[in-house]
Amino acid sequence: MVLLVTSDNEQFQTEKDIVERSVLIKNMLEDVGESDQPIPLPNVSSSVLKKVTQPSTGPTEIDVRGRYLSTASTTVESPSRPPILEQSQDETRKRTTDISEWDQKFITVDQEMLFEIILAANYLDIKSLLCRRWLQDGSQHDQGARPPEEIRKLFNIVNDFTPEEEAQIKKENEWAEDR
Amino acid sequence: MVSPIRTLPVELLAKIFELFIDDNTHIRDVYLISRVCSHWRQIAHSTPQLWTRPLTVDLCKEKDIADGLKAWLARSTPLPLPISFMPVTQAGHVNPAILDEVLTVAPRSSSLLFPPMYDTSLPLVRRLAQRSLDSLEEMDLGIIDETDNLPLAFIVPRLRNSASSI
Numbered sequence: 562m563v564l565l566v567t568s569d570n571e572q573f574q575t576e577k578d579i580v581e582r583s584v585l586i587k588n589m590l591e592d593v594g595e596s597d598q599p600i601p602l603p604n605v606s607s608s609v610l611k612k613v614t615q616p617s618t619g620p621t622e623i624d625v626r627g628r629y630l631s632t633a634s635t636t637v638e639s640p641s642r643p644p645i646l647e648q649s650q651d652e653t654r655k656r657t658t659d660i661s662e663w664d665q666k667f668i669t670v671d672q673e674m675l676f677e678i679i680l681a682a683n684y685l686d687i688k689s690l691l692c693r694r695w696l697q698d699g700s701q702h703d704q705g706a707r708p709p710e711e712i713r714k715l716f717n718i719v720n721d722f723t724p725e726e727e728a729q730i731k732k733e734n735e736w737a738e739d740r
Numbered sequence: 741m742v743s744p745i746r747t748l749p750v751e752l753l754a755k756i757f758e759l760f761i762d763d764n765t766h767i768r769d770v771y772l773i774s775r776v777c778s779h780w781r782q783i784a785h786s787t788p789q790l791w792t793r794p795l796t797v798d799l800c801k802e803k804d805i806a807d808g809l810k811a812w813l814a815r816s817t818p819l820p821l822p823i824s825f826m827p828v829t830q831a832g833h834v835n836p837a838i839l840d841e842v843l844t845v846a847p848r849s850s851s852l853l854f855p856p857m858y859d860t861s862l863p864l865v866r867r868l869a870q871r872s873l874d875s876l877e878e879m880d881l882g883i884i885d886e887t888d889n890l891p892l893a894f895i896v897p898r899l900r901n902s903a904s905s906i
């Protein structure tokens with residue numbers, strides 16, 4: 562077991578093979594060797610770390626609304642595994658055609674928490690959290706990308722292009738329209 | 741109120757964009773990102789990694805795509821770029837504006853791949869051979885089924901794999 566200490570001084574006892582999904586922690590453990598000393602995580606709050614190490618029913622990722630995605634076709638080997646640390650880095654670039662359903666039981670977090678989790682994942686170096694699903698439409702079976710209008714709506718982003726810029730962008734994209 | 745997504749560092753958003761882009765749909769994916777807002781567009785345009793996925797060019801395309809292609813290639817600067825081509829069987833069918841853009845970026849190409857089962861125009865191959873292909877690691881010239889009895893030489897200091905049928 563590894564003892565993690567968050568920015569708000571909470572302590573978490575976590576299995577070593579789980580925390581080593583974080584490249585940062587893995588490197589720390591390799592540098593320090595066998596030790597009972599706690600590992601400080603000054604950039605991760607306890608609420609975020611709880612989300613990161615939350616038990617789930619299978620390999621999952623967080624979608625753009627903060628819900629955990631489920632790969633329903635995957636055999637569950639260890640129900641106690643945390644959702645975010647489960648996927649290998651090699652899988653992060655894969656297309657996500659294997660997602661077949663949304664699991665309504667998964668936790669919903671607000672966007673601020675979602676982005677805190679993303680920041681923590683970046684700090685901890687867990688690339689699976691930063692994968693393409695983040696911008697994909699989870700409701701579509703083929704997992705196509707969301708249209709720009711939907712991305713703006715989802716993230717509360719204002720379309721600040723002028724009509725002239727819109728026209729320029731449209732023209733710029735024309736060369737690749739049949740791709 | 742500032743959108744929470746604006747709180748993410750630019751470097752992190754760029755990293756997320758890079759992971760979002762799929763090799764099979766990379767052109768659509770990059771343009772999608774760059775159409776959301778000026779902030780995302782600025783990040784996309786200043787992240788050359790987003791514009792360096794394998795690019796397939798149709799040199800014979802009649803439609804005027806040279807400007808769009810030029811802008812795309814410019815955004816990938818200064819990184820190496822893998823390029824493959826649709827079949828080019830007759831030099832006379834090549835769109836000169838598109839070819840000019842490809843020849844301009846050729847020194848930065850990490851691969852230049854013609855379809856292995858198709859004939860490739862010898863004059864076109866000669867045009868490529870005139871460029872200094874300093875970044876080229878992989879080259880497939882397809883089938884060269886014509887000859888002008890002149891030697892054909894390439895300057896390819898980094899070449900690892902090459903193929904052609906003459």
